[in-house]
Amino acid sequence: MPSASQRYRSTRSRESQSKPFEYAVIRGLAEDGGLFVPSQIPHVPSDFIKQWANLSFQELAFKVMRLYVSREEIPDTDLAELISKSYSKFRSPEITPLVKIDSQQNLYLLELFHGPTYAFKDVALQFLGNLFEYFLLKKNSKKAAGVTHDRITVVGATSGDTGSAAIYGLRNKKDVSVFILYPTGRVSPLQEQQMTTVQDANIHTLSVKGTFDDCQSLVKQVFNDVKFNDKYHVGAVNSINWARILAQITYYYHGYFQLLRQVPEAQKSGLKVKFVVPSGNFGDILAGYYAKQMGLPVEQLVVATNENDILNRFLRTGTYDKAPVKVTYSPAMDICVSSNFERFLWYMVRDTVASKDDREAGSIMNQFMNELSSKGAFRVAEETLRLAQSFLLSGSVSNDETVRTIRSTYQNTSNHYILDPHSAVGISVAERIIAEDGEDTAINYISLSTAHPAKFSEVVNKALGDITGYSFEKDVLPHDLKKLATLPKKIKEIDIPELKVIEAAIEEELVTE
Numbered sequence: 001m002p003s004a005s006q007r008y009r010s011t012r013s014r015e016s017q018s019k020p021f022e023y024a025v026i027r028g029l030a031e032d033g034g035l036f037v038p039s040q041i042p043h044v045p046s047d048f049i050k051q052w053a054n055l056s057f058q059e060l061a062f063k064v065m066r067l068y069v070s071r072e073e074i075p076d077t078d079l080a081e082l083i084s085k086s087y088s089k090f091r092s093p094e095i096t097p098l099v100k101i102d103s104q105q106n107l108y109l110l111e112l113f114h115g116p117t118y119a120f121k122d123v124a125l126q127f128l129g130n131l132f133e134y135f136l137l138k139k140n141s142k143k144a145a146g147v148t149h150d151r152i153t154v155v156g157a158t159s160g161d162t163g164s165a166a167i168y169g170l171r172n173k174k175d176v177s178v179f180i181l182y183p184t185g186r187v188s189p190l191q192e193q194q195m196t197t198v199q200d201a202n203i204h205t206l207s208v209k210g211t212f213d214d215c216q217s218l219v220k221q222v223f224n225d226v227k228f229n230d231k232y233h234v235g236a237v238n239s240i241n242w243a244r245i246l247a248q249i250t251y252y253y254h255g256y257f258q259l260l261r262q263v264p265e266a267q268k269s270g271l272k273v274k275f276v277v278p279s280g281n282f283g284d285i286l287a288g289y290y291a292k293q294m295g296l297p298v299e300q301l302v303v304a305t306n307e308n309d310i311l312n313r314f315l316r317t318g319t320y321d322k323a324p325v326k327v328t329y330s331p332a333m334d335i336c337v338s339s340n341f342e343r344f345l346w347y348m349v350r351d352t353v354a355s356k357d358d359r360e361a362g363s364i365m366n367q368f369m370n371e372l373s374s375k376g377a378f379r380v381a382e383e384t385l386r387l388a389q390s391f392l393l394s395g396s397v398s399n400d401e402t403v404r405t406i407r408s409t410y411q412n413t414s415n416h417y418i419l420d421p422h423s424a425v426g427i428s429v430a431e432r433i434i435a436e437d438g439e440d441t442a443i444n445y446i447s448l449s450t451a452h453p454a455k456f457s458e459v460v461n462k463a464l465g466d467i468t469g470y471s472f473e474k475d476v477l478p479h480d481l482k483k484l485a486t487l488p489k490k491i492k493e494i495d496i497p498e499l500k501v502i503e504a505a506i507e508e509e510l511v512t513e
């Protein structure tokens, strides 16, 4: 029998029913518009530090995921194989290596960008792609010959970075077709090359004459077209999918155990650690919340935002209010609301004003989300805010500070470490927290590094361009990204950003697969 932590409920539901893991993964969003959460967070074994300390990333992933997915749904051997396949294309044997930033005492970077597209999103999307294929294969293998297969048509919009991670996660997957819309001329050349040089038959990139907002609105319209949806089973891989959060919990454990191996013997007992997370949609740091609640001894989680600081403002005031999106140097964090924050808030509400009642929590969340869409803001009770503050610290970083941090980190580290602008937002906030904590050398800081600097050349060159000896080509750009410029591209141009045009293009392409 699946345990409560292996069944999922919606953050907006007033009922007690729950769904299996597969349902949550394939649907993505609950029917009532809420997000799926395990209503009970599982616990690691009480001696997990002893038991798990020397496991590989893949072995840790298995231990963590097993707690959230029942054996009835995915047997042990299948789960192990899914995990092994998902992390076979990473360039680091550690998958997510922990490296010390030697300009600061006790400050480490957890490098999450060693996947196929040099983005942190690979950690989750490689797994999600395999999971989609696994569930489809299971369904389709039961069908008699000649009966049409279940399929998924993934449709998504990207402003640059997420698109390639989704494409590399889903390329060549059976019964999955992928359409990624991006605004013509508004993604960087490298990002466009990454997306459009993938030649697998199931991958389609649509270059849309319009803005990123046009692309996003088109994707929404496709999802809302019931007839089209029924026919093509349109699916999403955006950051609200529970499987993405699940896959990310692993690296908090892996980061902690790597730290244990790296710190001096004297510091090992009673090791204290704070994680600093460059945040946008709150998926990355939410995985840290789960890791902590499962039993990982984390002192604190720190939300680092750019000038789009809705989370930082909420944690100071208790009011969650939308502001227009600002364009910053860390574009993957340019959001006006953080979609995964709803999951965290559900637990905060449930454990305070809802008296631990799941349904009552759903009811309150429903009110909040209605207020957010009608008035653009909602306010939580004082005790809910206090509970949230007990888990999260926060800080917001300007563009100038981002550039200064890339520069100072390069100058103050013995190996001239080069940060990308997102990771620099994390390091800026980490340095502030270290200063506030004073001389407490027992605390270690792990700042998450979410992208490779090669992907954000403009900002990196702005920070380092005038330093003698620095060269982007030589110091930053990896060989396989350099190579992309020479590969043939597969692009479908969309001249008019209209639903009918997009749907016709999708149908036309599907025939050619």
Ligand SMILES: *Cc1c(COP(=O)(O)O)cnc(C)c1O
Binding pocket: 119, 120, 121, 161, 162, 239, 278, 279, 280, 281, 282, 283, 284, 285, 332, 333, 422, 450, 451
């Ligand atoms: C997506 C992304 C983030 C933000 O992660 P969330 O889970 O949305 O908070 C940060 N940095 C990079 C490079 C990203 O691609």
